[in-house]
Amino acid sequence: MQLESHFTTLKTMRQNIEPMSEAIIDPDIRVAQTLPSEFYTDEKYFSKQMEELTRSLQFAGHRSEFTSDMTPISHLESILGQPTLRTMNESEAFLLSNVCTHRGMILCQESRDGKSIQCPYHGRTFHRDGRLKHMPGFADVRNFPAQSDDLPRLKLSEWFGFEFASVSDAVDIEAMMQPVTQRMDWWLENLHLKHDPSRDREWNIDANWILYVDNYLEGFHIPFVHPELNNALASDGYSTECFDNAVLQIGLANDADDVYFEIPEGSIDAGKRVAAYYWWLYPNLMMNIYPWGVSMNIIIPTSVNTTTVLFRSYVQKPELLDKGAGSLLDKVELQDQFVVEGCMRGLQSKLYQRGRYSPTHEKGVHQFHMNLTKEKRFERES
Numbered sequence: 001m002q003l004e005s006h007f008t009t010l011k012t013m014r015q016n017i018e019p020m021s022e023a024i025i026d027p028d029i030r031v032a033q034t035l036p037s038e039f040y041t042d043e044k045y046f047s048k049q050m051e052e053l054t055r056s057l058q059f060a061g062h063r064s065e066f067t068s069d070m071t072p073i074s075h076l077e078s079i080l081g082q083p084t085l086r087t088m089n090e091s092e093a094f095l096l097s098n099v100c101t102h103r104g105m106i107l108c109q110e111s112r113d114g115k116s117i118q119c120p121y122h123g124r125t126f127h128r129d130g131r132l133k134h135m136p137g138f139a140d141v142r143n144f145p146a147q148s149d150d151l152p153r154l155k156l157s158e159w160f161g162f163e164f165a166s167v168s169d170a171v172d173i174e175a176m177m178q179p180v181t182q183r184m185d186w187w188l189e190n191l192h193l194k195h196d197p198s199r200d201r202e203w204n205i206d207a208n209w210i211l212y213v214d215n216y217l218e219g220f221h222i223p224f225v226h227p228e229l230n231n232a233l234a235s236d237g238y239s240t241e242c243f244d245n246a247v248l249q250i251g252l253a254n255d256a257d258d259v260y261f262e263i264p265e266g267s268i269d270a271g272k273r274v275a276a277y278y279w280w281l282y283p284n285l286m287m288n289i290y291p292w293g294v295s296m297n298i299i300i301p302t303s304v305n306t307t308t309v310l311f312r313s314y315v316q317k318p319e320l321l322d323k324g325a326g327s328l329l330d331k332v333e334l335q336d337q338f339v340v341e342g343c344m345r346g347l348q349s350k351l352y353q354r355g356r357y358s359p360t361h362e363k364g365v366h367q368f369h370m371n372l373t374k375e376k377r378f379e380r381e382s
């Protein structure tokens, strides 16, 4: 085919995408085509994706990392468009707007202890549950304080010590985490995780966030991209299971490796040498569960072609940290970034529009693409 007619064909394909939005990703993986490149490169799609993220539950942190009375959570600002402050008031945790109700100053720039929240601009103070406490110079102001002078609260939900933020009451933590709760009950029973800040990482990647998630959702690339990780896993030791809003990939330890979970009888995984449970939770959270503890990957889209990824480690058995499949965090990450950034360049090609899926290896990516092209995620039926 002439190059020119290639372009004409691609243009026609693009025009066909919009009206067929219900079936962009065919539910039958054997006939499905992958997500069209516009979803990764076009601002219009990016802003819709950001709206979707705003409606979902966002990981705020683990209670073991909130050691101060007041902790600003800066990564939530990029996703929710809202500076937030996590506070402890008596024994209750709150997630408040971190914006002063007087003239909009950011209240807390860093974690601190204290009885109340004081604005550094004109000294307005708030109780740690967000209620206005005192404002100098306002004695003559009528109808003050009103409810609108209190700090607005966001919804904060907890699941086994992990805290999640949402701007909507309609989202449900139990529903989101249900596949994990059901599968890992034996692990959750004995949980005593502790945040290890020395293992925090922040990666800035020149690629759209969906590419980062796509790459996470398949082990197809492991032999090609991660030779060291490949050696730590059994040769037939990788499986993928899809749930409505989650994907689970399981890596089994190879015969030489003795770092794997002891899984009790009665679990579906009993008898397997599981080295890692890799959970992806729609839309932008990865929870990697290793015998040593949990590595959370928080995916933060910062523009259509840039993404920040935060790693947070919560440790249960520090003696296992440098062993097995979970010991290669940084190396594996850099190898993944190489392919993800390469794809971002490739997706801008005029001669690439979309591809096909491997039914054996890319079920997780297919599930994610179907999720992304549906609307109104995580909202309860009313």
Ligand code: FES
Binding pocket: 100, 101, 102, 103, 104, 105, 119, 120, 121, 122, 123, 124
């Ligand atoms: S902006 Fe906070 S007291 Fe004025």
Ligand SMILES: [Fe+2]
Binding pocket: 215, 216, 221, 222, 225, 226, 332, 336
């Ligand atoms: Fe990878």
